[in-house]
Structure formats: C-alpha cells, structure tokens
Amino acid sequence: MLPKEYRLKNKAAFSATYRIKNSFYKDGIVLYAGKLKADNENPTRVGFVVSKKTHKRAVRRNRLKRLMRESYRLMLKNNETGNAQNYMSLIFVGYEKAVGKNFDEIQNSIKDLIMRLK
RNA sequence: UAAAGCAGCCGGAUAAUCGCGCCCUAUAAGGUGAGGAAAGUCCGUGCAUCCAAGGACAGAUUGCCGGAGAAACUCCGGACGGUGUGAACCGGUGGAAAAGGACCACAGAAAGAUACAGCCUAAGUUACUACCAGUAAACGGCAAAGGUGCAAUGGCGAGGUAAGAGCUCACCGACGAUAUCGAGAGGUAUCGCUCAGGCAACCCCCAAUCGGAUGCAAGAUUAAAUGGAAGGUUAUAAAGGUGUCCGCCCACUUCCGAAAAAUCGCUAGAGAUUAGGAGUAAUCCUAAUACCAGACAGAUGAUUAUCUUGAAACAGAACACGGCUUAUGAGCUGCUUUAUUUU
Numbered sequence: 001m002l003p004k005e006y007r008l009k010n011k012a013a014f015s016a017t018y019r020i021k022n023s024f025y026k027d028g029i030v031l032y033a034g035k036l037k038a039d040n041e042n043p044t045r046v047g048f049v050v051s052k053k054t055h056k057r058a059v060r061r062n063r064l065k066r067l068m069r070e071s072y073r074l075m076l077k078n079n080e081t082g083n084a085q086n087y088m089s090l091i092f093v094g095y096e097k098a099v100g101k102n103f104d105e106i107q108n109s110i111k112d113l114i115m116r117l118k
Numbered sequence: 119u120a121a122a123g124c125a126g127c128c129g130g131a132u133a134a135u136c137g138c139g140c141c142c143u144a145u146a147a148g149g150u151g152a153g154g155a156a157a158g159u160c161c162g163u164g165c166a167u168c169c170a171a172g173g174a175c176a177g178a179u180u181g182c183c184g185g186a187g188a189a190a191c192u193c194c195g196g197a198c199g200g201u202g203u204g205a206a207c208c209g210g211u212g213g214a215a216a217a218g219g220a221c222c223a224c225a226g227a228a229a230g231a232u233a234c235a236g237c238c239u240a241a242g243u244u245a246c247u248a249c250c251a252g253u254a255a256a257c258g259g260c261a262a263a264g265g266u267g268c269a270a271u272g273g274c275g276a277g278g279u280a281a282g283a284g285c286u287c288a289c290c291g292a293c294g295a296u297a298u299c300g301a302g303a304g305g306u307a308u309c310g311c312u313c314a315g316g317c318a319a320c321c322c323c324c325a326a327u328c329g330g331a332u333g334c335a336a337g338a339u340u341a342a343a344u345g346g347a348a349g350g351u352u353a354u355a356a357a358g359g360u361g362u363c364c365g366c367c368c369a370c371u372u373c374c375g376a377a378a379a380a381u382c383g384c385u386a387g388a389g390a391u392u393a394g395g396a397g398u399a400a401u402c403c404u405a406a407u408a409c410c411a412g413a414c415a416g417a418u419g420a421u422u423a424u425c426u427u428g429a430a431a432c433a434g435a436a437c438a439c440g441g442c443u444u445a446u447g448a449g450c451u452g453c454u455u456u457a458u459u460u461u
Contacts, residue, residue, distance in 0.1 A: 014415075047415060058157090058434050062419095070420045073137070103420065 014047060017089045024116050027105070028097030029068070031113040034089030044085050046072060050094040064094045064106075071107040075114065083117045 017034040024031045048068050050061040072092070084090060092113075098106065 049415080059432095062434065066419055070137080074420085077136075 014091065017047075017091050024113050026112050027109045028095045028099075028101075029106075029109045029113065030093045030095070031117075032091040032093070033084075033087050033117060034091075036086055036088070044087055045089045047089070047091040048094070049091060050099075054094060054096050055099050060099050061094075064099055064101075067101075067103055067106040068092050068094060068110060070103070071110040074107070075111065084114050087117070 017032050022033045024033075048065045050064050052061070055061050055064075092110070098109070
C-alpha cells in the first residue's frame, strides 16, 4: 500500500481527472492523467480502480488492484516514475483482460504506461 | 480388505527483502490486523429514524407432538408415512362426503358423473318368424375383464347373477366409535345399517400468533455553504406521510446545480476460550482467563527461496448477532453398516 498522502481520495478528484480525458491503454489497463501541477507542494496522487463489472469476485478484483498498486509503489521507491510526478493525479483502471495476470506482466504494463506520459 | 452411512478436524508453514490500516508512544520501536463460509441476502432479532387517537376492511406468518431458544422457512428428541439388504436418509405432516368455488396438460369414451371397444347365448318389455324357441334389432341392464393416463372411484378371493355390482362374506386397507397404554403426536385390541377421485407448495375454511415502514449511505452532533426552476401557502391545505377507505398529521414540497469536512454511531459481545455441573439431546448454569480487525476510493499486501501434499480449493469484514442455503483442494480422525476372507 501507498502512504495516505499519495492516494487519490474523493469523488470530485476522480471525476475531475476523468474529465480531462488524457488516457493511455496497455494490456487491459487504462491510465488516466490529471492536470499538470501548479507547484510542488503536494505529491502526485494515484487511484486504482477495478469495477465490479470487470469481475464478479472481490478476491480477484482486490488482487489486480494490489498488483497495480505494488508496481507503482516499487517504481516510486526506485524513482522510476519519470514525468508522472508532473501531474496532480493519476488513475489506473483495470479491465477483464488484466485479471489473473502475474506481477511481472502487470508491472511491465504499468511501466510502459508511465513512460508514455510527457 | 472393499464398498457405503453419519459426525468431526484442517483451511498452509518458515525465512528474507520491500510495504499498509488501527492502537500506544510520538519520525523510531512495540502490539494487533478476514472466513468457515466473511458469500447468497432466503428467514429471524437487536439498534436507529419516521409514522402510528380511533373505526371499518384488508394483510402477514405458522400448521403432527414434546422440549430448547430473544426469535426464526431455527435446533433437539419423538410419532407417522416413504426409500434403502443395512447403517441411515427424506417429508411446508390441520381440513378435500357430512362449507363453497376453481383447476386436473397430453392421452383417453369419461378426470363429477361417463361408456370407445364390449358384456347381458335371451331374466324383463317390445319387435321379427304362426307357437315353442331363436335373434343383442329397439327399450333397457352392467362397469367385472381391455386399452389411455400420475390418477378411472379401496385391494384380493369366494358366493351371488341374465350379465354384474361391498349386493353378501373372509382377509387386508381406510374412516369412525369404544376400551386400554402413553405427557402428547400416536400405538394396540374389539366393534360397525361406514367405503367417500386428486389438488388446500390455488382461492378458501379452521386454529394460533403479529403495530407498520425504511435500513448504519439508519441516524446524531459540530463546522461550512445556502444558487436556480416548478408547484403550494392563513386553507375545502394540492403534493407528501400513515397497508386501503374514512379520519388524522404537516407550510413547505419536488427537481437540478454547487459544496461535500470532522467526530460519534463503531464494536466488551443474546461474545470467545478453558474447566466443572444438569440434561438422551438441543441447551442451560457456575467459575476462571484474556480483550481478539474497525477501514471510508476503503488496511490485512508483493516478490523470492525452502517445505508439507502438487502448481493450496472456495473465497475478502463494512453496524452487530442467531440460523438457513450454496461454493470448497489435498488429507486426517472417530463411530456404524453391508459383503468377502482368515482365526
């Protein structure tokens, strides 16, 4: 898990991020990027979403969210997030295709998505 | 030894690295952190808010007996019926002539009153041939044997008869009465001017019980903010609320937009574990012990290695509790039954 200050929290922030429609797709994962930062006071906040429509079982959804979150956390720790830190918020949405993949596959997808941010 | 039946257990472990929620201290360190079903949301409760004067009419639930339990489409023990060689298992199990209605697909003549194929080798009336006698032609009698169907008006045998029929009789079954045993459901025995399609998981009847609605996104407090549109307004109150109607309550109601923060509710309990006692059991009583998730975009994780047993199944708390139902890998334990072999 990420510390609290790195998490995207309320509904308004989520809808604000979606509204910008700056998205990228890779192997069942979609990345939405929010506004560019005005200053560097707050860290980039990240949300992870797997809808109930994607998969019925909570255990599988949790697994996908945790893998995505862990991938991002490790990148953050190793300072590999690159341009991602210029954005106020990021949302990763997992879809059916990504359910059941292992850690390496998820991490590659996340890495690829982040590299595409400018 | 094999195949079954029932009950129960387990629900991965260890190490390393990197992490998260909550508690406590306060950068650290420490403690603690999903389930047997947390699931489905099918029952029942607690708790919360709103409504509920009353009348009439509706409504809901339950349905063999006894017990347990806060209650339950709950549990335990028993009765009865059914299935199985058996251990055992299954059963929403009051009332279907003596209240009433509806329905009973297909097939079949007929699924509430019927005769398709038949029988009545001629008993009755008629007809035909002159009588006797013959003829199932008409009236009529029959429902036993045939076919259909889940089901055809209790089964089977004998008597009886023109042929037949509980028409009569024996045995069995059902129903009722009496006696007796039992706490009771019921069991047993005897008797009878008794013999009646099914369906009440359709309405209905009977008996018993029940304030209702909405669910923790309930709801309470604090802080902040309070724009627009439509309708209503001193009353016959439209809308709204109360199961319906009457009645009653309410001066604001509905929709859209914006903003959506913190605290409480929130986890010490119809709890848990252990021991003892009562009881066939469900369960209850007593004592001791410890405090054992509480998030709010929502923690309980990721990777690697080794091992069990191979690559660990089903599956993730969201106010809480009691049940039911469904899902579940590999393995283990106990008791019981049947079959076979040996002694």
